[in-house]
Amino acid sequence: MKYQVRINKRVNRGLKKLPKDVKKLLFLLIEDLIADGPIQKSWKNFSPLGKDRYHCHLTYRHVACWTCRKEEIEIEVYYVGSREKAPY
Secondary structure, three states: OOOOEEEOOHHHHHHHHHHHHHHHHHHHHHHHHHHHHOOOOOOOOOEEEEEEEEEEEEEOOOEEEEEEEEOOEEEEEEEEEEHOOOOO
């Protein structure tokens, strides 16, 4: 089953500020989310943040957070950035 992944507008605007290696990792994560869904145990420090919310580390300093609506089979990436400012 393929999932539909949507990137939040705020994340989309912030992509310009991210280093190239972090962008590459984000797009690899998005490919994995599309193929396998919101549970990504193979990613570094993956953990659930509550009901239908997840996060993982892209690098030591950067994390990605996403939410999944099961009924719509849609995943929304709502934060990518430094782990110090992460909304968890």
